Amino acid sequence: MLRIEDLCLEAGSGVLVDGIDLAVDAGEMLGLVGESGCGKTITALSVLGLLPRQAVRVTQGRILFNGRDIASLDDDEMNTVRGNDISMIFQEPMTSLNPVMTLADQIGEGLALHRDLHGARQASEVDRLLALVGLPNGPEQRRRYPHQLSGGQRQRVMIAMALACEPALLIADEPTTALDVTIQAQILDLIGEMRARFGMACILVTHDLGVVAETCDTVAVMYAGRIVEQGPVADVFRTPRHRYTEALLRTIPAANAPGAMLPAISGTVPQPGARPPGCAFAERCHEALPQCAGQRPPRDGTKEHFAMCWNPAS
Numbered sequence: 001m002l003r004i005e006d007l008c009l010e011a012g013s014g015v016l017v018d019g020i021d022l023a024v025d026a027g028e029m030l031g032l033v034g035e036s037g038c039g040k041t042i043t044a045l046s047v048l049g050l051l052p053r054q055a056v057r058v059t060q061g062r063i064l065f066n067g068r069d070i071a072s073l074d075d076d077e078m079n080t081v082r083g084n085d086i087s088m089i090f091q092e093p094m095t096s097l098n099p100v101m102t103l104a105d106q107i108g109e110g111l112a113l114h115r116d117l118h119g120a121r122q123a124s125e126v127d128r129l130l131a132l133v134g135l136p137n138g139p140e141q142r143r144r145y146p147h148q149l150s151g152g153q154r155q156r157v158m159i160a161m162a163l164a165c166e167p168a169l170l171i172a173d174e175p176t177t178a179l180d181v182t183i184q185a186q187i188l189d190l191i192g193e194m195r196a197r198f199g200m201a202c203i204l205v206t207h208d209l210g211v212v213a214e215t216c217d218t219v220a221v222m223y224a225g226r227i228v229e230q231g232p233v234a235d236v237f238r239t240p241r242h243r244y245t246e247a248l249l250r251t252i253p254a255a256n257a258p259g260a261m262l263p264a265i266s267g268t269v270p271q272p273g274a275r276p277p278g279c280a281f282a283e284r285c286h287e288a289l290p291q292c293a294g295q296r297p298p299r300d301g302t303k304e305h306f307a308m309c310w311n312p313a314s
């Protein structure tokens, strides 16, 4: 359904995303993980044509949606794709809700535009969607404004809006980070239902590897603007190849050892413009070889499960 080929994104500060490939099939859930600043959000925004154009440019690559290159569409064409085919749940919920519109109006807009629902049918669908995301109470709820909601409640309204148009592809950027675990589980169940019901595909951007293990089919691990490992979730978690994935997996708290000290990954992700020509993880890697920082690592493994590492863990 979606195929990103050799995508490069650049800003004044340097190369932000450096030649990534990603593919998602209908009904598939892909987890996109990696430390803060590695390029997850701007990759997601590029798929929707929502990059801040003055600041970030696509310098290379293609984004194919059902075979059509959507990187080259104009604004009008892209507007139809957004909402009809691809929806996004943003990391910052407040900035994407309209402060002067009631919940009924914001969610209703998408229902009118994409599913031709109006009047009483629209209102009852708004109620149903709000109840699905854990905001029941019908008319009273739908007449509220964003400022009358908590951060977590606003996030759930965003999710209701994204699901309202029954997109073929949902891109969810940290959709449940601000929510408590019960609501988080409800939202993930809801996404699962939509996959089962009409084959919705989903790219889930998250820091939470536990959520990825539970909900995703495949996982792509990003580091400093590159995908360093990708494969079926079970394979990657059982036998990680890249040393960064291996280190990331060690940071997951074990349910059977509460309070145990977790080995944090020391150091920080190098900034764009300050990345070595080789593997950007080399300076933090305990298993680095002399060539790691200087030469771009080869792609190692199979077509399904591969990593870019000079000294893979498996």
Ligand SMILES: Nc1ncnc2c1ncn2[C@@H]1O[C@H](COP(=O)(O)OP(=O)(O)OP(=O)(O)O)[C@@H](O)[C@H]1O
Pocket: 011, 012, 013, 016, 034, 035, 036, 037, 038, 039, 040, 041, 042, 043, 052, 055, 056, 091, 271, 272
């Ligand atoms: N508008 C912009 N102009 C210039 N650089 C930007 C812009 N937006 C993001 N960047 C840079 O692009 C890189 C990737 O940012 P991005 O927001 O995609 O990270 P992320 O992986 O989503 O991080 P997080 O987990 O914190 O959300 C960062 O180095 C960031 O500083």
Ligand SMILES: [Mg+2]
Pocket: 040, 041, 042, 091, 173
């Ligand atoms: Mg982000």
